[in-house]
Amino acid sequence: MLEKLRKMPKFMKIEEIKEGMILASPVFNRYGQILLPKDSVIEEKHKSLLKIWGVRCVQICAGENDKINESKLDELYALAGEKLGKRLLWTPRNEIENDLYEAALMKIAYDIAVNE
């Protein structure tokens, strides 16, 4: 679960990306051709190239610098459960709803972590 949270890709503006970050999905030009493949490691020159190509944002792997760590996971999930509980007018009744609830906790925990 921790691994999944850490690997969750996020969109970042070109101005926000930093050297060493890894592309979670390829960058395409307007004709659908690949400019930078998935897993490319961002170098300084890429930032100006991406701007020249008119790319506004890219999808980055959350990676090592992410704020989520093992010790905080329980706390994050407790907070996520509390937040979700306030909005839900029901409790999960079957397998598919349990699975949806689990995915929702994962997403809300992630949102809490990155917005801290």
Add this chain to the structure above:
Amino acid sequence: MSKVNANIVNYIKQLPTLPTVYTTLTEAIANPRATSNDIAQIISSDQAASTKVLRAANSAMFGLRGRIETISQAIMHLGFNEIRNLIFAMSVINIFKKKSSSFAFNPVEFWKHSIAVGALTRFIGHSAGVINLENYFLGGVLHDVGKLLIFEFAEGEFKSAVEYAEANHLPIIEAEKQVLGINHTNIGGALAENWKLPIDIKNCILFHHKGFIDNKPDILTASCHAANIIARMLNFGSSGDDVIPAPNIEVWDYLKLEPRLFTKHYNLIIQTYEESVSLILIK
């Protein structure tokens, strides 16, 4: 007919028409003499539309990553109607003018929710084994369009409904009925009729809260019903109310989705949502 309802119905008639490229495409698709090249030419003549079609066709939603280089290839893989609907979904936001509000309703967050429901309606339809998914993304994107009409043309009344929903911990549809005597599904349905959208999309707008059409199963409406709940649970934008109503349990039985669908495809769901939002909201 309540005053609000009468006003909105009048405003629907004054709303800007559909994008030219959409209506031209609809006519061309209906013309038995039109060739695939004719359709490709119409799309290519609108540079903004063709750029977005290529980006969309290569996005996670269609699973064709990097394989679509031309409009003709996009037509071959996605079909005429899917592309026409995609162009509409990507430009409908421009029809509505208000970009902010003075109360707890944020049009940008509203569009994020709508786009999420579009992407998820398609994902659910696909997961339920539907082959022809051409109306799924657009149906989902438009499911709550009635709310935006009320906001656009009766902002004060919409504010009352939003605040009533918040104070009473209710879904907005209940607040609309109690405060305004109307609801966004009927307003959206009237708009779909005015725009002459496919009947499946109109039904999806009208019945997405129930999941079935007058108790009769309908796979697009059921997919959109589930998508609306999923988008709320995953915090994808905001549709104006904070509560998450219970899904119609019969919808799950009808859709027969694979076990652990959401956790198994978690990254794909997030990625499809992020890419779709980026396509439509970021110019």
